[in-house]
Amino acid sequence: MHVVALYWQAIVDGGGVDLELTAIAVAVSVVVGILAAVGRIYGGKLLGGAITVYVEIIRGLPPILQLFIIYFGLSQFQINLSSFSAGLLWLVLYGVGYAVEIFRAGIEAVSVGQREAADALGLTRVQALRKIILPQAWMVMLPSLMTFLVLQVKNTTLLYLVGIADIMYQARLGTSATEQPAIMYGMAAIAYLIINLTLSRIGSTLERRQALYR
Amino acid sequence: MSSDVVVDIEGLTKRFGPRTVFEDISLQVQRSEVVAVIGPSGAGKSTFIRCINYLHPFDAGRIRVLDHELVGGGAPPSKATLRQIRMQVGMAFQTFNLFPHLTALGNVMLGPMETKRVPASDARDKAMALLTSVGLADRAEAYPRRLSGGEQQRVAICRALAMDPEVMLFDEPTSMLDPEMVGEVLGTIRGLAAQGMTLILVTHEMQFAKEVADTVVVMADGRVVEKGPARDVLEHPTSERSRTFLTRVLKPLETVEDGQEQGQHGGQESGPGATTALGGDHP
Amino acid sequence: MSTLQLWGQYLPQFLAGLVVSLQLTGAALVLALALGTLLVLARTGRIRILAAIATGYVEVFRAVPVLVLLFTAYYSLAQLGLRLPGFWAGVVALGAFYGTLYGEDMRSGLQSVDPGQREAAVALGLSNGAVMRRVVLPQAFLAFLPPGTNELSNLIKDTSLVLTIGVTDLMFQANAAAAATFQPMDMFLLAGVVYFAFYILLSRILARWELNVQRRRS
Numbered sequence: 001m002h003v004v005a006l007y008w009q010a011i012v013d014g015g016g017v018d019l020e021l022t023a024i025a026v027a028v029s030v031v032v033g034i035l036a037a038v039g040r041i042y043g044g045k046l047l048g049g050a051i052t053v054y055v056e057i058i059r060g061l062p063p064i065l066q067l068f069i070i071y072f073g074l075s076q077f078q079i080n081l082s083s084f085s086a087g088l089l090w091l092v093l094y095g096v097g098y099a100v101e102i103f104r105a106g107i108e109a110v111s112v113g114q115r116e117a118a119d120a121l122g123l124t125r126v127q128a129l130r131k132i133i134l135p136q137a138w139m140v141m142l143p144s145l146m147t148f149l150v151l152q153v154k155n156t157t158l159l160y161l162v163g164i165a166d167i168m169y170q171a172r173l174g175t176s177a178t179e180q181p182a183i184m185y186g187m188a189a190i191a192y193l194i195i196n197l198t199l200s201r202i203g204s205t206l207e208r209r210q211a212l213y214r
Numbered sequence: 215m216s217s218d219v220v221v222d223i224e225g226l227t228k229r230f231g232p233r234t235v236f237e238d239i240s241l242q243v244q245r246s247e248v249v250a251v252i253g254p255s256g257a258g259k260s261t262f263i264r265c266i267n268y269l270h271p272f273d274a275g276r277i278r279v280l281d282h283e284l285v286g287g288g289a290p291p292s293k294a295t296l297r298q299i300r301m302q303v304g305m306a307f308q309t310f311n312l313f314p315h316l317t318a319l320g321n322v323m324l325g326p327m328e329t330k331r332v333p334a335s336d337a338r339d340k341a342m343a344l345l346t347s348v349g350l351a352d353r354a355e356a357y358p359r360r361l362s363g364g365e366q367q368r369v370a371i372c373r374a375l376a377m378d379p380e381v382m383l384f385d386e387p388t389s390m391l392d393p394e395m396v397g398e399v400l401g402t403i404r405g406l407a408a409q410g411m412t413l414i415l416v417t418h419e420m421q422f423a424k425e426v427a428d429t430v431v432v433m434a435d436g437r438v439v440e441k442g443p444a445r446d447v448l449e450h451p452t453s454e455r456s457r458t459f460l461t462r463v464l465k466p467l468e469t470v471e472d473g474q475e476q477g478q479h480g481g482q483e484s485g486p487g488a489t490t491a492l493g494g495d496h497p
Numbered sequence: 498m499s500t501l502q503l504w505g506q507y508l509p510q511f512l513a514g515l516v517v518s519l520q521l522t523g524a525a526l527v528l529a530l531a532l533g534t535l536l537v538l539a540r541t542g543r544i545r546i547l548a549a550i551a552t553g554y555v556e557v558f559r560a561v562p563v564l565v566l567l568f569t570a571y572y573s574l575a576q577l578g579l580r581l582p583g584f585w586a587g588v589v590a591l592g593a594f595y596g597t598l599y600g601e602d603m604r605s606g607l608q609s610v611d612p613g614q615r616e617a618a619v620a621l622g623l624s625n626g627a628v629m630r631r632v633v634l635p636q637a638f639l640a641f642l643p644p645g646t647n648e649l650s651n652l653i654k655d656t657s658l659v660l661t662i663g664v665t666d667l668m669f670q671a672n673a674a675a676a677a678t679f680q681p682m683d684m685f686l687l688a689g690v691v692y693f694a695f696y697i698l699l700s701r702i703l704a705r706w707e708l709n710v711q712r713r714r715s
Contacts, residue, residue, distance in 0.1 A: 059650075060696035061689050062657035064668055069689070072675060073682035154562035161661070168564065181572035189561045189569065196560035269616055293624070301622035311617035315635045325621040328631060370617075377621060 003183055007174040011187050014167035015195060018156040021164075025091035026152055030145075032092075033099025038129065040104055051100060058097025064158055066090055071162040083163040087156075095152060102144045106137035139210050146203030150196045157192075167191050218245045220381055220412050221266060225275035227286065228261055235261050236436040238275070243381075243429075246410040250417055250427035250444065254459055257433040259416040260308070260385050266414065267303045267383060268296055279303060280380060301329055304374030308386040310366040312358040318345060318369045319354040325377045337376070344372040348402050364395030368402050375406075382406060384415035420463055424448045432456040500683045507674045507684065511691055514670035521587050521656045521666060526649065528592025533599030540604065555597045564658055566590040571662045587659040591652060598648050606641035607633065639710065646703040650696060657692075667691060 040051040058066070070093075071086040081089065110133045118128035160169035171188040175181045221243040228235040236258040243249050251259050264270040265284075266277060272286040282299050284291055312321050322341035326332040332340075345354050348368040358366055367387055374382060384403065388396045400422050407413055407426050417423055423430055423444060430447040432440040432455075440447055440456040451457045539551035558566070570593075571586035581589065610633050618632040657668035671688035675681035 056697075057693070060654075060693045062654040062668060062692060064657045064660060065671070065685060065688055065692065068672065068675070069682065069685045073685045076680055076682040150560070154564075157562040157564040168568075171568075175572065180576070181568065182574075182576045185565055185568045185573050189565045192562055192565060193557060193560050197556070200560070267620055269620060297622045297624065299622075300620055303620075305617075305620040307613060307617060307620075309613050311611070311613040313614065313617070313632055313636075315639070324631060325623070328627045329622045329624075373617075373621070 003178050003180055010170040011167055011191050014165060014170040015191050018153060018166045021088055021091055021156055022152045025088060025095050026149060028092050029095030029099045032096045034103050036096060036100040037103035037107060040100060041107060055097050055100055058094055063155060066094060067158055086162055087159040087164045091152060098148055102141055102148060106141035107133055109140040110136045142207050142210060149199055153195055220245050220280055222278040226265060226272055227274035228272045234436055239438050241431060243412060243414060245412055247429060248407045248413045248427045249429045249431060250415055250423035251431045251433060252423060253433035258436055259433050263383050263385050263414060263416050267300050267305060301377055302379055303381045303383060304377055304379030305383040306371050306374055306387050308390055310370045312366050312370055314358050317355050317357055321369055322372045322376045325373060341376055344375055348372060362395060363391045364398045367399045371402055381412045386416050389418055434459060503678060503680060503683055504687050510670050511667060511687060514665060514667035515691055518656045518666040522653050524588040525591035525595060525652060528588060529595035529599050532592060532596025533603055536600035537603045558594055558597045563590060563594050563655055566594055567658055583659060583662045583664040586662060587664055591655060595648060595652050602641050602644040606637040609640040610636045642707050650700055
């Protein structure tokens with residue numbers, strides 16, 4: 001049992017790293033994702049097409065491969081990113097690919113009638129988006145945004161492969177020191193469980209709160 | 215008399231939790247009789263008609279359907295009994311409920327093939343004959359999505375008839391239809407009545423009830439407030455509750471009846487369709 | 498050596514890796530569908546305790562990353578006396594996770610069927626089995642297909658995780674080639690091309706299949 005006590009702090013530290021990376025990556029990809037979604041819907045053929053291709057590539061390639069391309073692949077061209085920057089860059093690039101689709105679906109779920117009404121009022125496209133469409137889309141998107149958040153937390157498990165000291169990294173380190181994988185990966189599982197279940201709880205509370213306003 | 219009673223309901227009571235949907239309803243239906251159940255919405259008419267084929271269990275009373283006995287409250291009847299009843303009692307629904315993954319023909323063939331092991335070719339012949347009788351032979355291969363509401367309801371009636379039922383239940387068969395399609399479905403039902411089928415129907419079509427039904431039952435506030443020969447009940451209601459309901463429903467109808475718009479089914483109802491076979495007014 | 502020559506040299510190895518990835522996908526899919534079915538039966542069944550266990554299982558396994566499940570299946574189970582080969586550890590971990598997703602997809606597929614459909618089938622006198630087989634399941638399947646196929650393409654990508662426990666799948670081959678040639682980008686790009694070509698191929702096939710199924714029924 002003292003193994004748990006000994007390594008719990010390390011796992012918690014790893015969790016901190018995971019959360020920090022997730023928070024930064026999600027914040028950036030939400031902002032970029034909104035812009036890209038707008039670009040995809042209103043941006044004409046070229047921009048819209050480019051964004052579609054980007055999304056397809058992100059969705060079509062395994063996450064590990066994407067991460068390895070950024071961290072190891074780029075080194076072939078003497079671009080040597082630090083573990084942290086490579087990890088963060090991947091989480092952002094990956095996140096943008098998902099966020100675009102979430103926001104596109106959300107915006108398109110707002111009825112044409114609402115958009116027409118905004119046009120009829122003489123609002124500019126940006127005004128219509130900010131004041132009419134996004135506030136309504138928010139409700140539609142909330143569940144998928146929460147899923148996205150959980151997905152990104154899970155994606156951080158890959159970052160140990162490029163040497164970021166996240167939960168998995170700590171669990172592996174602990175395993176090689178103690179030869180107790182059941183305890184170490186059990187602790188890792190519990191740590192992720194706590195993080196992700198908390199996130200889903202927050203998500204469903206928000207949903208319920210939002211639903212009240214409808 | 216009792217030998218020809220096909221549905222005998224006594225003291226039927228249904229509750230949903232603490233709420234009583236209806237209480238102590240009794241009704242006897244003779245072979246070939248047409249019974250129309252009318253009344254304000256929320257009176258429990260749909261729930262009532264669903265008790266007859268036990269789609270809804272009930273809490274007290276009993277129903278004898280043909281040779282089968284259903285008793286409220288206690289243990290549910292055996293699966294075999296229920297299937298027997300349902301095979302002998304056909305039903306058409308307010309929302310048609312056609313199976314969307316089967317063609318019109320497939321919908322009509324399914325029952326006999328699944329329950330009576332009728333070979334596909336026989337089931338097909340019979341289904342085609344039924345669809346032809348309601349004027350839908352050319353729509354046999356169409357999926358429900360491609361059919362109008364009136365067509366869907368006629369297919370749904372054929373689906374029930376394919377089982378050779380002895381009693382047909384109709385739960386507001388025309389209330390989801392666009393006005394111009396009500397006539398074709400009522401024509402089909404009228405044809406069934408003319409052939410001597412026993413019918414129990416929940417409806418809002420007062421004019422139709424007056425013409426086709428032998429007996430009208432008025433349900434309100436969870437009980438039968440009036441019951442009797444159609445014309446008597448509809449023209450000279452005796453109970454206060456059914457009078458208020460009927461004046462509310464019939465008043466607008468009577469005013470429209472004088473006008474031109476009513477022609478769409480007012481005309482059909484007194485036309486040749488009334489006596490010819492199934493849906494004869496729709497070739 | 499030029500990139501193309503390298504690609505030519507390593508392509509057979511990569512394709513051998515792809516075969517392993519596909520075997521893994523197939524086995525994990527079978528397990529996931531079986532588990533998903535059990536979860537649906539348990540959650541919709543009458544036995545309270547089974548329903549609670551199934552719900553708990555779904556909650557927990559959806560929240561834990563697949564990689565943690567994979568290491569648990571490979572290392573932890575071995576410590577506890579159950580030594581699974583890497584391939585089967587991968588099947589178990591992926592199946593255990595995707596089973597929760599497929600279970601949910603099946604459940605929402607079943608729930609998407611209008612209650613009136615069941616009622617109409619029962620009113621015809623169909624037995625419970627026939628109601629399921631002839632009326633409910635064909636419609637539920639149609640609703641299940643889009644999320645189900647989406648899950649499948651995610652499953653294929655997630656098989657790449659087995660690289661971490663030494664299963665010689667496509668990703669493993671790419672990583673080995675990257676280390677051997679000192680040209681990681683070239684090798685990972687080749688892997689990307691193979692994965693992506695397969696992804697496109699599969700999503701086109703699945704999309705066409707879906708369309709066919711839908712068209713046959715309208």
